[in-house]
Amino acid sequence: MKAFQLLFIALTAFAAPAWTAEHGNAKICVKDFALLVGSWQGTLTYLDYTSGKPYTMPANLEIGRIGKSNAFTFANAYPNEPQANATDTVTIAKNRQFIDDEMVVRRQKAQSGAIEIVTQKNGKDGNEQRNAQFRYIYKISRNEFSRVKEVKFEGENNWIKRNEYAFKKR
Numbered sequence: 001m002k003a004f005q006l007l008f009i010a011l012t013a014f015a016a017p018a019w020t021a022e023h024g025n026a027k028i029c030v031k032d033f034a035l036l037v038g039s040w041q042g043t044l045t046y047l048d049y050t051s052g053k054p055y056t057m058p059a060n061l062e063i064g065r066i067g068k069s070n071a072f073t074f075a076n077a078y079p080n081e082p083q084a085n086a087t088d089t090v091t092i093a094k095n096r097q098f099i100d101d102e103m104v105v106r107r108q109k110a111q112s113g114a115i116e117i118v119t120q121k122n123g124k125d126g127n128e129q130r131n132a133q134f135r136y137i138y139k140i141s142r143n144e145f146s147r148v149k150e151v152k153f154e155g156e157n158n159w160i161k162r163n164e165y166a167f168k169k170r
Contacts, residue, residue: 044057058080061077070093114141125162144166
């Protein structure tokens with residue numbers, strides 16, 4: 001038993017720096033998302049896996065903050081496909097290292113004042129529901145907001161742009 005404990009401690013000691021170096025301790029601020037509160041108009045462009053071609057459609061977004069909490073409502077409306085309209089609640093973890101189940105791996109501020117947040121998580125995607133890693137890139141400013149979802153399938157090296165929401169404030 002003692003040998004197992006020593007092995008566990010040794011593996012943890014060597015694994016922790018790699019985890020920290022790869023993912024860092026990136027944190028976001030609730031005020032990053034507070035900038036988004038309001039009405040947005042734009043597009044959704046997504047990769048149709050069947051045809052292999054991108055498809056763009058109009059999209060609107062209404063974002064509200066739930067009280068003074070770390071939770072925000074995202075009401076997506078698609079003028080040409082109202083049956084796809086949906087409202088989601090997006091929550092920033094108290095430790096500020098997660099947006100829902102997406103781990104924050106980077107947050108940086110551009111000279112323009114725009115904020116870029118990169119998150120990652122694992123899941124399944126594609127018509128065959130293959131294991132994949134997802135990377136989300138949020139770009140936030142007072143008048144523009146975008147969110148890109150990229151996918152890297154298990155066993156592959158390249159990221160595929162799965163979809164992109166691009167909005168301007170109304």
